[in-house]
Amino acid sequence: QQQVKQSPQSLIVQKGGISIINCAYENTAFDYFPWYQQFPGKGPALLIAIRPDVSEKKEGRFTISFNKSAKQFSLHIMDSQPGDSATYFCAAGGNQFYFGTGTSLTVIP
Amino acid sequence: ETGVTQTPRHLVMGMTNKKSLKCEQHLGHNAMYWYKQSAKKPLELMFVYNFKEQTENNSVPSRFSPECPNSSHLFLHLHTLQPEDSALYLCASSQGGVLNQPQHFGDGTRLSIL
Numbered sequence: 001q002q003q004v005k006q007s008p009q010s011l012i013v014q015k016g017g018i019s020i021i022n023c024a025y026e027n028t029a030f031d032y033f034p035w036y037q038q039f040p041g042k043g044p045a046l047l048i049a050i051r052p053d054v055s056e057k058k059e060g061r062f063t064i065s066f067n068k069s070a071k072q073f074s075l076h077i078m079d080s081q082p083g084d085s086a087t088y089f090c091a092a093g094g095n096q097f098y099f100g101t102g103t104s105l106t107v108i109p
Numbered sequence: 110e111t112g113v114t115q116t117p118r119h120l121v122m123g124m125t126n127k128k129s130l131k132c133e134q135h136l137g138h139n140a141m142y143w144y145k146q147s148a149k150k151p152l153e154l155m156f157v158y159n160f161k162e163q164t165e166n167n168s169v170p171s172r173f174s175p176e177c178p179n180s181s182h183l184f185l186h187l188h189t190l191q192p193e194d195s196a197l198y199l200c201a202s203s204q205g206g207v208l209n210q211p212q213h214f215g216d217g218t219r220l221s222i223l
Contacts, residue, residue, distance in 0.1 A: 002151070004151070030209075031209050032208075032209035032210070034211065034212075036214075041216065042216050043113070043199050043201075043214035043215050043216045043217050044152070044199070044214045045214070046211050046212070046213065049211060089151075089152065093208040093209040093210075094208060094209050095208065096154075096208060097154055097208035097209075097212075098151065098154075099151040099152040100151060101149070101150065101151050102151075
């Protein structure tokens with residue numbers, strides 16, 4: 001059973017557009033929700049994270065929206081750039097730690 | 110050096126070989142992790158060490174044997190592996206050994222089993 005469900009599997013966005021990636025979880029014991037960015041040949045790099053006491057967190061062009069009652073959270077990338085083309089993973093942590101299956105983002109010029 | 114360093118970056122081995130993966134972190138963290146990353150599957154947490162003590166072993170086959178001599182170094186000893194063990198093995202570290210703290214990853218070892 002997949003603990004963290006991520007969608008879409010792949011995403012193509014025009015430069016300057018908004019990229020949105022969604023994740024859902026089941027275990028209400030999770031209390032830490034990070035997003036990672038991974039480029040080919042590199043390990044995942046922590047992008048931004050949120051805890052369930054807030055509904056939104058913004059860092060530069062990256063925003064996490066968190067809906068505790070729906071057990072869903074999403075990553076919004078504003079003004080998407082070709083350099084944002086990478087694979088993005090959501091994750092959930094608490095007494096266990098699980099990753100989503102990843103979203104391959106392509107930003108076309 | 111800074112961050113989390115993994116060696117070797119690539120490894121090809123036969124099913125009867127014995128090899129080891131090495132990870133070193135220069136972040137002053139006290140917890141270290143091994144993950145397996147396979148195509149089309151979520152990253153799988155294999156082992157967690159907190160202050161050199163193993164705190165998690167997520168049903169990993171015994172052909173994978175971790176070793177953590179101190180808080181900065183982590184090894185994964187491999188023996189009698191199977192073709193399905195071919196994957197990217199990632200090491201990570203964090204300040205705390207609980208699973209709700211930021212983890213910092215190395216660039217992984219790409220393992221291929223012949």
